Amino acid sequence: MRKNQTCLMNIRTNYPRFSVTERKIADYIIKHPQNIIHSSINQVAEDLNVAESTVFRFCKRIGYKGYQAMKIALASEVISSEDNIHEKVEQGDMIETVASKVFQSHIQSLKDTLEIIDEEKLQLAVGMLTAARSVQFFGSGGSSIVALDGYHKFIRTGLQVQAVQDTHMQLMAAAQLTSEDCAILISHSGASKDIIHILNILRKSNVKTIAITNFAKSTLSESVNIALYTSSEETSYRTEAFSSRVAQLTLIDVLYVNILMKLGEKGQTALEKMREALMIKRL
Numbered sequence: 001m002r003k004n005q006t007c008l009m010n011i012r013t014n015y016p017r018f019s020v021t022e023r024k025i026a027d028y029i030i031k032h033p034q035n036i037i038h039s040s041i042n043q044v045a046e047d048l049n050v051a052e053s054t055v056f057r058f059c060k061r062i063g064y065k066g067y068q069a070m071k072i073a074l075a076s077e078v079i080s081s082e083d084n085i086h087e088k089v090e091q092g093d094m095i096e097t098v099a100s101k102v103f104q105s106h107i108q109s110l111k112d113t114l115e116i117i118d119e120e121k122l123q124l125a126v127g128m129l130t131a132a133r134s135v136q137f138f139g140s141g142g143s144s145i146v147a148l149d150g151y152h153k154f155i156r157t158g159l160q161v162q163a164v165q166d167t168h169m170q171l172m173a174a175a176q177l178t179s180e181d182c183a184i185l186i187s188h189s190g191a192s193k194d195i196i197h198i199l200n201i202l203r204k205s206n207v208k209t210i211a212i213t214n215f216a217k218s219t220l221s222e223s224v225n226i227a228l229y230t231s232s233e234e235t236s237y238r239t240e241a242f243s244s245r246v247a248q249l250t251l252i253d254v255l256y257v258n259i260l261m262k263l264g265e266k267g268q269t270a271l272e273k274m275r276e277a278l279m280i281k282r283l
Helices: 005-016 020-032 033-037 041-048 052-061 067-078 095-113 119-131 142-157 167-175 193-204 238-265 265-281
Strands: 136-140 161-163 183-186 209-215 226-229
Touching: 005 052, 005 067, 020 041, 020 052, 033 041, 033 067, 033 183, 052 067, 095 238, 119 161, 119 167, 119 183, 119 209, 119 226, 119 238, 136 142, 136 167, 136 193, 142 161, 142 183, 142 238, 142 265, 183 193, 193 209, 209 238, 238 265
Parallel strands: 136 161, 136 183, 183 209, 209 226
Antiparallel strands: none
16 A cells, blocks of 8 residues: 555555456445444455455455554545545536535545645656656557647756557557657556557567556556656546546656756746747747
8 A cells, every 4th residue: 555545545446456256346435435434344344245264354354454554544534535535416406516416426536635645756756757768658548638838847947858649550650659758657556458568569679667547556657767656536427547647647747847947047938938938929
């Protein structure tokens, strides 16, 4: 379990790698956290029709000494959470109610992501990016928009950056990178076929790789040099990927600001050149 990661975040992050039985327990905890808080391990095992030892092993699997330790952590998390933060949008909600729920959910995603940021990995990523000959952003589907935003931000630093949306062009671009370059791969699931294909090409050339994803136990996160994580919760009208996009964009901003600071005067000069070039676009 990553530092500062809550019980529910940890379960959601590792969910893709759980067995069928583990997913059954995970689903129960996510949907009925209050039941866990007020139930013994025997009651939970009976509700799920599994052995107590199976529940115990699950608790160990997600980083706790046992059921009691997980229950205490979960109780603290549920009790301290703000009311209605993850309240689902329902048919018949007023426009202002929907707006409030969407905003609150985005805010919570940002808070949760901030809680699980690994400062050491973030520092390594900044160093890797500033030392690279060039930086290439990769993302497919909704993540391609985040990749383009990364390009839009990073080009201001003076670093050599690129991002393309067409998947064929992405494969071609990946094939031209070397060990002197760095690639940022963005995928909510960490299991996108397009991104994994690109990753395989990058690895053949020993390209330095950074992932921005929601899942620690995914093909992408386990295969890159550095993985940075977001945290988001699914609701009926908003998928996890939709919610995590806000956190992904914010992580890009965090990298951008830190890189600009690390570059110092060189970065400020590049930024001023960019601002000066854009002046002709203003009335």
